[in-house]
Amino acid sequence: MIQDAIYDRGVIARYRPYLPVASSVQAVSLNEGSTPLVYSPKLSSKVGRGARVFIKYEGLNPTCSFKDRGMTVAITKAVEAGAAAVICASTGNTSAAAAAYAARAGIPCVVLLPKGKIATGKLLQAYAYGARVIAVNGNFDDALRLVRESAGDGLAIVNSVNPHRIEGQKTAAFEIIETLGDAPDLHILPLGNAGNITAYWKGYTEYAQLGRARRLPKMLGIQAAGAAPVYFGRVIEKPDTCATAIRIGNPASWDGAAAALRESSGAVEIVADDEILAAQAWLAREEGIFAEPASAASVAGLMKCLEGNRCAACPFGKILDEAVIVLTITGHGLKDPDIAGRFVSDLISIEPSLTELRKHLD
Numbered sequence: 001m002i003q004d005a006i007y008d009r010g011v012i013a014r015y016r017p018y019l020p021v022a023s024s025v026q027a028v029s030l031n032e033g034s035t036p037l038v039y040s041p042k043l044s045s046k047v048g049r050g051a052r053v054f055i056k057y058e059g060l061n062p063t064c065s066f067k068d069r070g071m072t073v074a075i076t077k078a079v080e081a082g083a084a085a086v087i088c089a090s091t092g093n094t095s096a097a098a099a100a101y102a103a104r105a106g107i108p109c110v111v112l113l114p115k116g117k118i119a120t121g122k123l124l125q126a127y128a129y130g131a132r133v134i135a136v137n138g139n140f141d142d143a144l145r146l147v148r149e150s151a152g153d154g155l156a157i158v159n160s161v162n163p164h165r166i167e168g169q170k171t172a173a174f175e176i177i178e179t180l181g182d183a184p185d186l187h188i189l190p191l192g193n194a195g196n197i198t199a200y201w202k203g204y205t206e207y208a209q210l211g212r213a214r215r216l217p218k219m220l221g222i223q224a225a226g227a228a229p230v231y232f233g234r235v236i237e238k239p240d241t242c243a244t245a246i247r248i249g250n251p252a253s254w255d256g257a258a259a260a261l262r263e264s265s266g267a268v269e270i271v272a273d274d275e276i277l278a279a280q281a282w283l284a285r286e287e288g289i290f291a292e293p294a295s296a297a298s299v300a301g302l303m304k305c306l307e308g309n310r311c312a313a314c315p316f317g318k319i320l321d322e323a324v325i326v327l328t329i330t331g332h333g334l335k336d337p338d339i340a341g342r343f344v345s346d347l348i349s350i351e352p353s354l355t356e357l358r359k360h361l362d
C-alpha cells in the first residue's frame, strides 16, 4: 500500500477513496486542487437580495487551470496501465496540464492544437514541459477526432473523453461543499467541451448521496455566442470566439452537460465576446482576480442574468433570497497575454527622478 506522503496534498492524496485509484498505486501529483473559494463582495452586492457570491479560483492550480485536477488521475491511470506515451487534443489548457503531468511521470506527451487558435501562454507551457506540439489545420473538434483515431498501441488519450479526467475534476465540487458546509444554490461555469460541467455535477451528486451536502445546485453553463452548440442545440461547424478555450462546436461530453442541466433544473446561456472582455476587465479591476477570457464568461453570464435579459429557462430567476452562488474561474488571465495586452495601452514612462514621478502621483 502506498502512503500518500505528508507533503503530497494533491487531489488523489485527499480524495483517494472517491477516485478510481487503488491504494497500491503511486499518484502522479503536483499538489493540485485546494484552490481558494474567494468571497466576492461586489458581485454579491450586484446580485442583492442578501446573496453571497463566491469565486472558485482554479487559475491557482499548478499549471494555472482546473485541468490539473483531472490530469493527475488520468496520468496516474495511464502510468498504471503501462502507457508508453499520452496524447491529447487541446484548446490549450489540457495540453499544458498533460505536458506537465507527463513530465512528472517521465513519459512522452503529444499535443494536437488547432493552428493559430491557442493562447500564447498555454503554447509556451506545452513547449516548456517538453511536449511534442503538433498544429492541426482545423479546429479543436478536428484535432480531437484525430486523437481518437490515433489511440491504442500504448498511446493513452488524456482528453476529458477519458473518464478518469472527469473523476479528478469532480473534486472541485467536493472542496466547495467542504468550504461552504453545503452545496451552493447556483453554480455558474463556462461550457466548452462540457467535461467540467459533467464533473461538477458528478461531484455534487456524489457528496449529496454520501450525506455531505443537503442540497444540489442549479447548474448554469455559459457559452460564447459564436461557439454555442449546446445553447443552439446543434453542432457549430465553424465556432468562433476570442475565448479560445471554449471555441468548440461539438462538445464531446454533450450528453453529460445535458444531464447536468436537466437534472439540476439548470440552463445554458450565451454571452458575446465584448461582454466576456468587459467581464474580464471588471473582475480584475473590481475584485483583483485575473481570469482568462473563457473563465470571464462565468462573470459575463452572471451579469447578463442580472440585467434582466436572461433566457426563460434561466435558473437565476428562480433562486431564493440569500442565495449562495459559486462561479468557477477556470484559468488564469496570464494564460492569454495577447488578449490581456489591451490593459497596458496607457503605459506611463518617466526618467528616474522624483520630480518626474510626482507629476504622475495626483
Ligand SMILES: Cc1ncc(COP(=O)(O)O)c(C=O)c1O
Binding pocket: 065, 091, 092, 093, 094, 160, 190, 191, 192, 193, 194, 195, 196, 197, 245, 246, 292, 294, 295, 330, 331
Ligand atoms: C479556461 C477554460 N475554461 C473553460 C473550459 C471549458 O471546459 P470544458 O471543455 O470542460 O467544458 C476550458 C476547456 O478547455 C478551459 O480551458
